Amino acid sequence: MPELTEFQKKRLENIKRNNDLLKKLHLSGVASQIKHEAGVSEKSRAPAKKKQKTTNSRATKSASPTLPTRRSRRLRGESADDTKGIPNLNDNQLLKMGSSDGQDKNFIDTIKEKPVIGDVKLSDLIKDEDEDALLEKFKRFNNGNFSSGDFFEEIRKRQGDVVGMDEFDLDLYDVFQPNEIKLTYERISATYFHPAVEKKLIIAGDTSGTVGFWNVRDEPLGDSEEDRMVEPDITRVKLFTKNVGRIDCFPVNTSKILLTSYDGSIRSVHLNNLQSEEVLTLKNEYDDSLGISDCQFSYENPHVLFLTTLGGEFTTFDTRVKKSEYKLRRLADKKIGSMAINPLRPYEIATGSLDRTLKIWDTRNLLEKPEWSQYEDYPSHEIVSTYDSRLSVSAVSYSPTDGTLVCNGYDDTIRLFDVKSRNHLSAELEPKLTIQHNCQTGRWTSILKARFKPNKNVFAIANMKRAIDIYNSEGQQLAHLPTATVPAVISWHPLQNWIAGGNSSGKIFLFTDDSRAIKQENE
Helix, strand or coil, rough: CCCHHHHHHHHHHHHHHHHHHHCCCCCHHHHHHHHHHHCCCCCCCCCCCCCCCCCCCCCCCCCCCCCCCCCCCCCCCCCCCCCCCCCCCHHHHHHHCCCCCCCCCHHHHHHHCCCCCCCEEHHHHHCCCHHHHHHHHHHCCCCCCCCCCCCHHHHHHHHCCCCCCCCCCEEECCCHHHHECCCCCCCCCEEEEECCCCEEEEEEEECCCEEEEEEEECCCCCCCCHHHCCCEEEEEEEEECEEEEHHHHEEEEEEEEEEEEECCEEEEECCCCCCCEEECCCCCCCCCCCEEEEEEEECCCCEEEEEEECCCCCEEEEEECCCCCCEEEECCCCEEEEECCCCCCCEEEEEEECCEEEEEEEEEECCCCCCCCCCCCCCEEEEEEEEEEECCEEEEEEECCCCCCEEECCCCEEEECCCCCCCHCCCCCCEEEEEEEECCCCCCCCCCCCCCCCCCCCEEEECCCCEEEEEEEECEEEEEEEEHHHCCEECCCCCCCCCCEEEECEEEEEECHHHHHHHHHHC
């Protein structure tokens, strides 16, 4: 028998590894079972003969139709959640059973794509990290920065309207290069800058449902061999099955992180004990999950969450109540991509939708059957003002103090509206200023969204020419921060002049004013 080549040896090793993995998952024989249920013979088939050309225009039809080898659980009379024969393991655990280099990821994804259900420990989902080490890593963010426990009050104390022209001339973080800071595996869909000021924590979520936590290292690396081996301190965990839609912290407890997803689920993560709780799974009356597109905590009651869906619905619920009840309202017939609460009148919200409108709503008033909607499933709230855009509206955001509302969309514009008082609102909104801005992200880049800084009247938006642009509420550009790729998904630090942007490959660009602060301290 001739000696096997290296390629043949490697192939046999891969076959053995996959067979061992199937045994661990109790999936041996599944292929045979599927063929048996489908009525497909197990006999080996003769190799197909090459088709010969024929002058007959009609192809000969087979006497018996070919049966499909795959059938849905519904057609077999089984529940969609029936996982008989498959152990209740998460994706991270499954990957640990495969190869160390993660080459089995695609193989695992075809076997099982299940959401995390109920309350879990992150240490149970991340098997390659020690629980004590994880707890030590995140304990510094355990609500130690705001003794009042009220994040909104802390924001108000630090609000300031005076913005200098050089205040946002920020420096790119350079301890690690951006291509080394990979928070997630797929395209980033949400970012969040934790409000801690002594130590930076950036959280990002991607289109596959993975969430990454980056403990930012501020100390420069040395020249020693040990320092050259240091990598960014990033912890990743898969908590959802679809896009992470929004990340925030609970206003009364900044060590508790809120995460929402397009799969309809809302989860919390406690940084003090790394427990992840299932807060809510949003569903309609038919028990179908409603993807959550955006959310924000109420200014009037920091325990109440306002949220919008991919289907155009809106609701509020109390996060303190387990299995909290909610009543759905319809605000659009298409996806609501963005929602914001007016800090000057907390009962008003603005929405930007795929139906090409920006609308301002009064949540105090209810309409049973709105004339504008083609649906009759849910009532709506009263429309205060509307702006009709040429194309879809991607984002809406309010300035913290001066009553400016910004929106941007696929018509390649940023529009600023004066909504300081009710007197400034008419049935049809008119922008006070329009800025031309390329918002054509295409398929592979996340949608660009303008975001006001929580404590200053300045907003930022990514630039398709690979940069972050910063403007004040009068439309004056304050900064143009260049990057290597498009930092599409941006997030402000709520108190410091720090900003982060995530790109389509899961990497982060971080800009800070740290060097200026160090220089002032030395002076």
